[in-house]
Amino acid sequence: MKKIKSLIEARDRLLGRNLSVAYERPLHIVRGSMQYLHDDEGRRYLDAYNNVAHVGHCHPKVVAAGQQQLELLNTNTRYLSDLILQYSERLSATLPEPLRVCFFVNSGSEANELALRLARAHTKARDLIVLEHAYHGNTTTLIDISPYKHDGPGGEGAPSWVHMSPLPKSEEDAQHVVELAGKLRSQLCGFIAESMPSVAGQIIFPDGYLARVYEAVRKAGGVCIADEVQTGYGRIGTHFWAFEKYGVVPDIVVLGKPIGNGHPIGAVITTRAIADSFANGMEFFSTFGGNNVSCAIGLKVLEVVQEENLQAHAHEVGERLLKGLRELQRRHEIIDDVRGSGLFIGVELTRESTPASIEAARVVNQMRERGILLGTDGPHHNVLKIRPPMPFSQANADELIAALDLSLLAVEDERK
Ligand SMILES: Cc1ncc(COP(=O)(O)O)c(C=O)c1O
Numbered sequence: 556m557k558k559i560k561s562l563i564e565a566r567d568r569l570l571g572r573n574l575s576v577a578y579e580r581p582l583h584i585v586r587g588s589m590q591y592l593h594d595d596e597g598r599r600y601l602d603a604y605n606n607v608a609h610v611g612h613c614h615p616k617v618v619a620a621g622q623q624q625l626e627l628l629n630t631n632t633r634y635l636s637d638l639i640l641q642y643s644e645r646l647s648a649t650l651p652e653p654l655r656v657c658f659f660v661n662s663g664s665e666a667n668e669l670a671l672r673l674a675r676a677h678t679k680a681r682d683l684i685v686l687e688h689a690y691h692g693n694t695t696t697l698i699d700i701s702p703y704k705h706d707g708p709g710g711e712g713a714p715s716w717v718h719m720s721p722l723p724k725s726e727e728d729a730q731h732v733v734e735l736a737g738k739l740r741s742q743l744c745g746f747i748a749e750s751m752p753s754v755a756g757q758i759i760f761p762d763g764y765l766a767r768v769y770e771a772v773r774k775a776g777g778v779c780i781a782d783e784v785q786t787g788y789g790r791i792g793t794h795f796w797a798f799e800k801y802g803v804v805p806d807i808v809v810l811g812k813p814i815g816n817g818h819p820i821g822a823v824i825t826t827r828a829i830a831d832s833f834a835n836g837m838e839f840f841s842t843f844g845g846n847n848v849s850c851a852i853g854l855k856v857l858e859v860v861q862e863e864n865l866q867a868h869a870h871e872v873g874e875r876l877l878k879g880l881r882e883l884q885r886r887h888e889i890i891d892d893v894r895g896s897g898l899f900i901g902v903e904l905t906r907e908s909t910p911a912s913i914e915a916a917r918v919v920n921q922m923r924e925r926g927i928l929l930g931t932d933g934p935h936h937n938v939l940k941i942r943p944p945m946p947f948s949q950a951n952a953d954e955l956i957a958a959l960d961l962s963l964l965a966v967e968d969e970r971k
Pocket of ligand 1: 662663664665667690691692693749753754782784785811812
């Protein structure tokens with residue numbers, strides 16, 4: 556406890572004060588192993604939250620690939636290398652044609668920034684359609700296109716080139732984008748959305764919505780950008796990429812978080828035509844993007860996802876989790892909705908038709924005390940977010956359900 560207190564004091568003194576710390580009793584995590592995290596007192600926590608450690612915290616094969624490459628060479632894309640080519644080939648093979656040209660950077664934010672540059676170079680236009688509550692990254696421009704930030708605390712609203720469309724409840728809601736695109740015409744650069752909006756509360760689009768949106772955006776001359784930073788790499792179980800669920804093919808796909816399993820890698824994959832519009836004479840260079848160590852790690856993560864059949868595993872475990880959560884929903888009035896696909900799940904809590912934000916935070920803290928790590932999301936922070944490292948097992952799913960049952964009972968008792 557003393558140690559935790561001194562760490563918090565030191566953070567306050569040494570770091571920017573708008574960093575947040577999870578949980579009422581913050582954790583000092585010192586070790587990770589697959590779907591588990593260990594604190595400084597040797598307690599083990601089941602991680603049901605950290606999607607970045609996609610194939611598992613410190614997966615031995617990924618660690619070995621990074622170590623071996625670190626001992627050999629780590630330099631940039633101005634030298635020829637097999638690794639970046641093998642990685643690009645293997646990565647683009649997971650995507651449909653004509654998504655075949657890869658760019659590597661160091662984060663999801665950098666990847667979204669680059670996606671915007673590609674879209675602007677290709678369309679020679681600037682205006683962008685974004686979705687309500689979306690988050691696409693931490694840079695100046697990305698805050699501009701992220702209503703979750705620019706409409707939230709400290710935000711200054713959207714600039715005039717950003718147009719927000721509501722989160723859809725039915726296919727018909729595509730009409731909003733259709734009308735916007737029709738109005739903007741040659742000013743329209745494109746549309747960007749997470750294929751399953753995560754920050755907005757683990758949302759799955761209604762059937763037919765994205766297809767109608769993509770059609771309208773393209774008709775107006777814009778490009779369609781899929782932010783797959785949270786949803787890609789088999790997490791949703793039924794498909795490798797979340798956009799595939801809706802039968803659409805984006806023009807630009809943005810990747811981050813899971814592809815480096817914690818090592819900072821971002822990537823953008825696009826069509827040859829868009830990549831060629833961007834190749835206008837100005838060199839593109841990222842000092843660390845596509846370096847040998849990142850490529851060795853990125854390649855190994857992808858190999859592990861495929862060799863260990865993690866997509867099928869996410870599907871099976873996700874089905875069990877969803878079933879268990881729906882059973883809990885029948886017994887706990889506070890659970891308003893259970894939604895998701897594979898290991899991308901949201902549990903929305905409401906009380907008397909209002910978002911149960913305080914209760915959601917209490918549940919998450921209860922779960923932490925029971926040794927299971929969850930988070931909250933959604934505009935009102937009332938959606939329990941379940942998106943564990945992919946090795947999360949059937950037994951882990953049962954553990955989570957049992958602990959959530961007790962935590963909900965405890966939170967309901969607190970209110971009495
Ligand atoms: C959907 C989405 N896009 C982009 C980003 C930005 O990625 P990064 O934090 O790696 O810059 C995030 C990060 O949370 C995200 O959730």
